[in-house]
Amino acid sequence: MEGSAPRRTRIQQEKRELILEAALEVFSANGFRGSTIDQIAEAAGMSKPNLLYYFRRKEDIHETLMQRLLDTWLAPLRELDDIGDPLTELRSYIRRKLEMARDFPRESRLFANEILQGAPRIKPMLEGELKTLVDEKATVIKGWMRAGKIARTDPWHLIFSIWATTQHYADFDVQVRAVLGADRGGDGRFEDAARFLEQLFLDGLKPKG
Amino acid sequence: MEGSAPRRTRIQQEKRELILEAALEVFSANGFRGSTIDQIAEAAGMSKPNLLYYFRRKEDIHETLMQRLLDTWLAPLRELDDIGDPLTELRSYIRRKLEMARDFPRESRLFANEILQGAPRIKPMLEGELKTLVDEKATVIKGWMRAGKIARTDPWHLIFSIWATTQHYADFDVQVRAVLGADRGGDGRFEDAARFLEQLFLDGLKPKG
DNA sequence: CAAAATTTTGACCGGTTGGACAAACGTTAG
DNA sequence: CTAACGTTTGTCCAACCGGTCAAAATTTTG
Numbered sequence A, B: 001m002e003g004s005a006p007r008r009t010r011i012q013q014e015k016r017e018l019i020l021e022a023a024l025e026v027f028s029a030n031g032f033r034g035s036t037i038d039q040i041a042e043a044a045g046m047s048k049p050n051l052l053y054y055f056r057r058k059e060d061i062h063e064t065l066m067q068r069l070l071d072t073w074l075a076p077l078r079e080l081d082d083i084g085d086p087l088t089e090l091r092s093y094i095r096r097k098l099e100m101a102r103d104f105p106r107e108s109r110l111f112a113n114e115i116l117q118g119a120p121r122i123k124p125m126l127e128g129e130l131k132t133l134v135d136e137k138a139t140v141i142k143g144w145m146r147a148g149k150i151a152r153t154d155p156w157h158l159i160f161s162i163w164a165t166t167q168h169y170a171d172f173d174v175q176v177r178a179v180l181g182a183d184r185g186g187d188g189r190f191e192d193a194a195r196f197l198e199q200l201f202l203d204g205l206k207p208k209g
Numbered sequence C: 001c002a003a004a005a006t007t008t009t010g011a012c013c014g015g016t017t018g019g020a021c022a023a024a025c026g027t028t029a030g
Numbered sequence D: 001c002t003a004a005c006g007t008t009t010g011t012c013c014a015a016c017c018g019g020t021c022a023a024a025a026t027t028t029t030g
Helices: A010-030 A037-043 A048-054 A058-079 A086-103 A105-116 A123-146 A155-171 A173-184 A189-203 B010-034 B037-043 B048-054 B058-079 B086-103 B105-116 B123-146 B155-171 B173-184 B189-203
Strands: none
Touching: A010 A037, A010 A048, A010 A058, A010 A105, A037 A048, A058 A086, A058 A105, A058 A123, A086 A105, A086 A155, A086 A189, A105 A155, A105 B105, A105 B155, A123 A155, A123 B173, A155 A173, A155 A189, A155 B105, A155 B155, A155 B173, A155 B189, A173 A189, A173 B123, A173 B155, A189 B155, A189 B189, B010 B037, B010 B048, B010 B058, B010 B105, B037 B048, B058 B086, B058 B105, B058 B123, B086 B105, B086 B155, B086 B189, B105 B155, B123 B155, B155 B173, B155 B189, B173 B189
């Protein structure tokens, strides 16, 4: 039996990383079918056959990329914990997700692309691992509601709304920039978004008093 | 000079509609580059050369589809009006957008695909028409804030958050269904979402009292 | 160093895809 | 009927794309 960790030379380690970085760039910008091996190879600074020496098929690159992505992508939700003040916990979660949209927009778009196409490669994971995790966190949130720490609502849709609002700033970045214009579309937009989302999720839109 | 409305026979009218309907189905599911003319032709029940008789290039279909989409897509925002109670207006807007996600998910995904790829074909429209419209509505919303009718926040990010949360149910439908599971993922999910979003946008998550 | 193992590349292949074209088919008006 | 016009299709092509292969270049190892 082969060990589960394939033995790799130093060059293989490095080149595989190089390819994955290049592929993230290309896939996230053009989608899976919209990207060609040649594009990835060029972005990685090597010839196509050379790239195919490290990853036998185009799908293998995508699969590897997706597996790595999912671990880090769900980390913020995993950290959502029962200890500490509920509202603070949620605020931290929103902030972390927004930071990820700011710092890893390519990963967000890669994921969005996959889901948009019907998640052909990761549907089992969504129905298994992801559902389990979300259900678990929904239970935590329900506990907070029962304890009167936060208002009663649907925990699942709460999580969806956090995903949607934060990832929007990565996935729809072009639109956000276009609408905000040159002056407000700069680096400050994430701070503005953070402030807005905090207020939205905590207090909503009803005027005070 | 040719008139701006190209003269078309009855058959041309019908067949073009047929093609656009088929193309919406295919493009929204596979993206532009992921879709082939053959697929669209088959979905429209005709041969490829026949389809190319009505639309000379693949891009022409996509362009026509996108132009039509944009008009209807922004209609709800255009309706956002200064008359009537502000909170009611916003609630209506959210409801209408959610209904569009429910009734026209293919249109939503087509749009999402375009933006994700960097909006190569509609960027001018985003920076022009769309920005103008949003700026205009932001002014209306600011007026409501100044009048103390709704809480003070950033009107642009408010609009983004409404777009994000509602379109999420069309664009990330697979994920939403997977997480909710067979029992809660049925038709009721849009009503649950409507209830949740209303509460979120009006009152936020802080517990009452 | 020299053999062995690994890495890189140019050339090539078969399948797909967007699109062209001319010929055939159908329809309609004089 | 028939000429003109609109519609449909089979065939074909050039470009592209994922992937193979054998040979050359390079690195590692004894």
